[in-house]
Amino acid sequence: MKKTKQLISVLTILLVTCCLSSFKTQEAEKIQWHSFTEAMQLNQAAPKKIFIDVYTEWCGWCKRMDATTFTNPVIIRYMNAHFYAVKLDAEMKDTVLFSNHTFVNPDPTNKRSTHQLASALLNNKLSYPTAVYLDENFSMLGPVPGYQTPEALEPILHFFGSDAYKSSKWEDYQKTFKTELKPQ
Numbered sequence: 001m002k003k004t005k006q007l008i009s010v011l012t013i014l015l016v017t018c019c020l021s022s023f024k025t026q027e028a029e030k031i032q033w034h035s036f037t038e039a040m041q042l043n044q045a046a047p048k049k050i051f052i053d054v055y056t057e058w059c060g061w062c063k064r065m066d067a068t069t070f071t072n073p074v075i076i077r078y079m080n081a082h083f084y085a086v087k088l089d090a091e092m093k094d095t096v097l098f099s100n101h102t103f104v105n106p107d108p109t110n111k112r113s114t115h116q117l118a119s120a121l122l123n124n125k126l127s128y129p130t131a132v133y134l135d136e137n138f139s140m141l142g143p144v145p146g147y148q149t150p151e152a153l154e155p156i157l158h159f160f161g162s163d164a165y166k167s168s169k170w171e172d173y174q175k176t177f178k179t180e181l182k183p184q
Contacts, residue, residue, distance in 0.1 A: 082161035
């Protein structure tokens with residue numbers, strides 16, 4: 001009887017440990033989002049490219065991208081390894097100092113007032129969501145407007161993240177890209 005109780009105790013501990021381990025793994029499998037200011041600070045210590053998700057609270061496609069694309073393990077791993085990922089609310093009220101400029105929301109009491117940094121990053125072509133890619137020096141690589149599935153986003157991340165943009169055209173790169181995503 002005593003051995004049975006010990007066995008049950010050991011099995012219970014193993015089960016709890018496995019569950020906690022699985023929970024921690026799932027917990028860690030998220031994109032590490034930063035503010036624009038945090039990304040600038042992190043980049044000073046360890047330069048990486050910057051991925052900026054320009055969104056609004058009212059944007060349905062932005063929410064869908066958060067729920068689907070940004071939860072894909074392949075996207076998460078590549079994003080965290082090669083980019084500082086930034087969530088930038090295009091209608092935020094905060095002041096941002098960047099490149100000797102002060103960016104503000106010109107009418108912070110207006111619900112739909114666009115922040116100057118969002119306008120600058122999107123070249124005043126306000127479309128949500130838009131992914132903006134910057135190099136390690138915060139130079140513009142390009143904005144990519146619209147909802148992106150994991151299948152659409154993955155090659156774009158690799159194109160910029162691997163520096164392929166420096167030696168090939170997007171059209172050529174797309175033809176040779178090998179996905180890591182599993183077929184559905």
